[in-house]
Amino acid sequence: MIEVRDIHKSFHGEKILKGITTTFERGKTNLVIGTSGSGKTVFLKCMLGLFTPEEGSICYDGTTYSDLTTKEQRNLREQMGMVFQGSALFDSMTVAENVMFPLMMFTKQNKEEMQERVNAVLHRVNLENAHKKLPSEISGGMQKRVAIARAIVTRPNYLFCDEPNSGLDPRTSIVIDNLIKEITEEYNITTIINTHDMNSVMEIGEKIIFLRYGLLEWEGDKTQIFKTDNEAVTDFVYSSNLFKKVRDAQLKGL
Amino acid sequence: MFYLDDIGRYFLMLKKVFSRMTKASVLRNLIFKEIDDLIIGSLGISMFLAFFIGAVIAIQTALNLTNPIIPRQIIGFASRQSIILEFAPTFLSVIMAGKVGSFITSSIGTMRVTEQIDALEVMGINSLNYLVFPKIVAMCMYPFVIAITMFVGVFGAYIAGVYGGFVSSSEFLAGLREEFIPYHLLYAFIKTFIFAFLLATIPSFHGYYMKGGALGVGKASTSAFVWTTVVIITSNYILTQLLLS
Numbered sequence: 001m002i003e004v005r006d007i008h009k010s011f012h013g014e015k016i017l018k019g020i021t022t023t024f025e026r027g028k029t030n031l032v033i034g035t036s037g038s039g040k041t042v043f044l045k046c047m048l049g050l051f052t053p054e055e056g057s058i059c060y061d062g063t064t065y066s067d068l069t070t071k072e073q074r075n076l077r078e079q080m081g082m083v084f085q086g087s088a089l090f091d092s093m094t095v096a097e098n099v100m101f102p103l104m105m106f107t108k109q110n111k112e113e114m115q116e117r118v119n120a121v122l123h124r125v126n127l128e129n130a131h132k133k134l135p136s137e138i139s140g141g142m143q144k145r146v147a148i149a150r151a152i153v154t155r156p157n158y159l160f161c162d163e164p165n166s167g168l169d170p171r172t173s174i175v176i177d178n179l180i181k182e183i184t185e186e187y188n189i190t191t192i193i194n195t196h197d198m199n200s201v202m203e204i205g206e207k208i209i210f211l212r213y214g215l216l217e218w219e220g221d222k223t224q225i226f227k228t229d230n231e232a233v234t235d236f237v238y239s240s241n242l243f244k245k246v247r248d249a250q251l252k253g254l
Numbered sequence: 255m256f257y258l259d260d261i262g263r264y265f266l267m268l269k270k271v272f273s274r275m276t277k278a279s280v281l282r283n284l285i286f287k288e289i290d291d292l293i294i295g296s297l298g299i300s301m302f303l304a305f306f307i308g309a310v311i312a313i314q315t316a317l318n319l320t321n322p323i324i325p326r327q328i329i330g331f332a333s334r335q336s337i338i339l340e341f342a343p344t345f346l347s348v349i350m351a352g353k354v355g356s357f358i359t360s361s362i363g364t365m366r367v368t369e370q371i372d373a374l375e376v377m378g379i380n381s382l383n384y385l386v387f388p389k390i391v392a393m394c395m396y397p398f399v400i401a402i403t404m405f406v407g408v409f410g411a412y413i414a415g416v417y418g419g420f421v422s423s424s425e426f427l428a429g430l431r432e433e434f435i436p437y438h439l440l441y442a443f444i445k446t447f448i449f450a451f452l453l454a455t456i457p458s459f460h461g462y463y464m465k466g467g468a469l470g471v472g473k474a475s476t477s478a479f480v481w482t483t484v485v486i487i488t489s490n491y492i493l494t495q496l497l498l499s
Contacts, residue, residue, distance in 0.1 A: 080376060105379060
């Protein structure tokens with residue numbers, strides 16, 4: 001579980017996060033949504049420890065990050081997996097080497113054990129035949145699955161995904177969403193996903209927080225988001241014609 | 255003030271490069287890869303340049319020897335001195351600032367743009383140590399490149415001088431051995447070690463702290479070349495003053 005308490009962050013005097021307080025539960029897919037520039041990525045990077053908030057605290061299963069020593073913070077970071085927007089795979093390494101990388105850095109396993117674990121996670125993300133391919137030789141969807149495999153290979157307690165569906169077709173997006181949801185339940189981890197893909201909201205949004213101008217505007221789940229009367233949320237949700245039509249059809253009782 | 259800020263950040267970067275070392279087995283592989291990219295990959299162009307510059311030095315010296323009193327063996331002497339003291343250590347390093355420097359800046363800069371450096375940091379890895387330290391260790395082999403270019407440069411001067419009909423083989427070889435001061439070689443290799451460190455770290459600094467996208471990588475590569483050249487030429491003057499005068 002991750003508890004965020006009143007975090008503030010600014011850059012060059014401009015306030016990006018203006019006091020966000022929320023809780024993300026273990027075993028659930030938690031979504032952070034909002035328009036571009038609402039502070040989603042900064043919020044995620046604060047939770048990853050890449051940015052230090054000026055005020056407030058972030059608690060990981062009862063441990064406050066800012067109270068830890070540098071070494072303890074590093075140990076905590078080893079329990080985090082991250083799927084970046086552009087996958088961030090190391091382009092000089094093959095798929096298998098990319099996935100093996102965290103194991104080589106942080107475990108004392110021998111080569112056979114590492115290989116076995118890599119095979120298992122690549123099998124889990126349905127990429128059995130891509131071991132020797134370079135990231136440039138596989139599709140965007142496959143790159144995302146490799147990034148997920150790399151993020152979970154060390155069995156992390158926390159999984160962060162920054163817009164995992166960006167640049168993917170709708171069908172592949174659903175595959176990635178379902179994969180993240182299944183892994184969250186299977187590994188019983190706390191998963192936080194930054195997205196503005198409404199399909200993801202409908203599919204996997206067990207908890208959703210909506211950020212606007214650096215503030216937490218609304219929080220709820222995927223059923224509540226379509227019923228809220230919060231104007232900013234409805235503007236965001238119904239900006240898509242498809243969702244407008246669904247809402248209109250529902251209102252008409254079709 | 256802007257430059258002072260950059261200089262300060264450069265030294266802070268160096269401090270981080272040598273802290274929180276990456277796992278030895280991983281570092282070893284990275285160092286071998288960097289030796290292949292930075293050193294072995296530079297041998298061909300270095301030897302090519304050294305051969306022809308050596309040849310040109312011999313021809314230029316020969317064509318300027320209009321006084322019959324001056325012995326022709328001065329061609330061998332002048333070629334040796336020019337190549338060992340300046341061309342191989344300094345001017346080849348300036349050329350390498352373009353070749354090796356832009357490679358380092360663009361590879362690290364691209365990793366910054368594609369969030370690969372963020373990925374390393376999220377994993378709890380000291381990205382500066384992981385990326386820059388192997389390059390510094392690999393560049394410790396740079397004096398070997400310079401030693402080879404010294405030899406090839408003198409060989410180029412010999413071929414152009416002797417087969418161009420400017421000097422006889424025995425005169426050239428006599429000139430090569432004339433007033434040889436072994437300390438000059440030490441001076442050249444001290445310079446080379448310092449330039450190797452600069453060649454590894456200044457482009458790394460520009461790549462690591464670059465801002466923007468693809469255009470930013472291009473700008474960082476250009477500024478890395480300019481600043482590496484400026485620092486090499488300035489430190490060449492300071493080292494010459496300290497070591498030779």
